[in-house]
């Protein structure tokens with residue numbers, strides 16, 4: 001799937017998020033260099049993962065570049081990276097999950113949410129369940145990494161997309177709503193485990209704790225609880241498309257990519 005040898009050494013970022021959040025739109029906007037498998041279409045629900053080689057725009061400084069003087073006019077080549085677009089459809093999410101292990105040089109996850117969709121109960125639950133599961137995978141990866149060779153920490157950007165839409169929630173609210181809903185998901189999942197008897201045998205206590213996201217036993221969930229599990233979560237707003245003449249606004253996401261590349 002993502003095994004394209006030419007791109008192997010490039011740092012890569014993975015796009016995740018619910019149906020229609022704007023992942024493919026973002027991929028087509030920022031990546032014009034090369035598509036690994038044809039051109040991406042954002043007019044349809046994606047059926048297959050897509051990937052493309054992208055390059056940081058000249059206005060964005062990469063982490064390697066931060067010590068350069070503003071007056072340094074020598075040519076600097078902007079770093080290239082590989083962007084992978086995972087379909088949001090539930091049945092296709094296994095692609096995304098398998099790519100946690102198959103993608104080499106994974107530098108970060110970009111979880112795209114539709115800031116208008118999360119204002120509805122259904123949209124919020126869908127996004128929160130998916131994000132909960134993604135964060136739990138990263139947490140487990142970190143826990144396992146303690147015993148083996150420490151894998152590189154993978155930061156998460158929650159991209160609050162569609163800020164141009166009239167009914168969209170502001171970034172701060174997208175963040176707090178997701179945190180509140182993830183707390184509910186976490187509660188439900190742990191109750192589900194107890195009811196089903198999973199984890200009640202051999203390593204009961206350990207299992208329950210291992211499947212609990214963030215601070216064990218806490219009532220509230222905050223993204224900052226992920227830090228002790230080696231996962232840094234940042235929520236940043238933007239929009240891929242804009243109304244009328246307005247162009248999309250994605251430069252704050254670029255900045256995050258530049259910092260983590």
Ligand code: GTP
Pocket residue numbers: 017018019020021022023024025026041042043044045046047086087088089112161162163164165238239240241242248
């Ligand atoms: P799946 O492939 O189904 O998981 O969805 P996706 O996340 O790839 O969404 P996609 O990029 O196909 O976008 C879904 C719809 O949202 C398209 O009609 C886009 O034009 C629209 N869209 C994406 N980003 C924005 C945005 O920032 N603002 C507005 N107004 N519309 C957007």
Ligand code: MG
Pocket residue numbers: 023024025042044045046087088
């Ligand atoms: Mg898509």
